[in-house]
Amino acid sequence: MARQQPDPLLVLTTIPLDFDADAFSGTLLAEHLAACVSVFPPMVSTYRWQGRVESASERQVVIKTTRPRLEALERRISELHPYELPELLVVAVSGGASYLAWLAGAVGEDIDGVNREP
DSSP states (O other): OOOOOOOEEEEEEEEETTSOHHHHHHHHHHTTSOSEEEEEEEEEEEEEETTEEEEEEEEEEEEEEEHHHHHHHHHHHHHHOOSSSOOOEEEEOOOOHHHHHHHHHHTTBOTTSOBOOO
16 A cells, blocks of 8 residues: 655744744744744735734744644644734645655654654
8 A cells, every 4th residue: 555645734924023933933843733944034014904004023934734733733823922813824735755754754743644642
């Protein structure tokens, strides 16, 4: 029987400049909710919030995970995040078999998609 490929996802969120990105990333990695967390340099986001146009200096965060970890990751982001309504965009992706196997293993998921204790 052929082994299944993991179901990889990119989860995007933004954080304020004064938020501890290292602690945020470290928690997600320590809890095996993410295989990798990339924090981009400061940027300015302009958005509509509560009927007004706002601007804020933020950092874009890209989190690499798998579908079986998504629900727990979403819950943890909500617990850790300082925003009332954190950005949470989920993008399905594909990739090379070896990289996807590493990603699945890093979040404690067996290659066949079965979760195991990390």
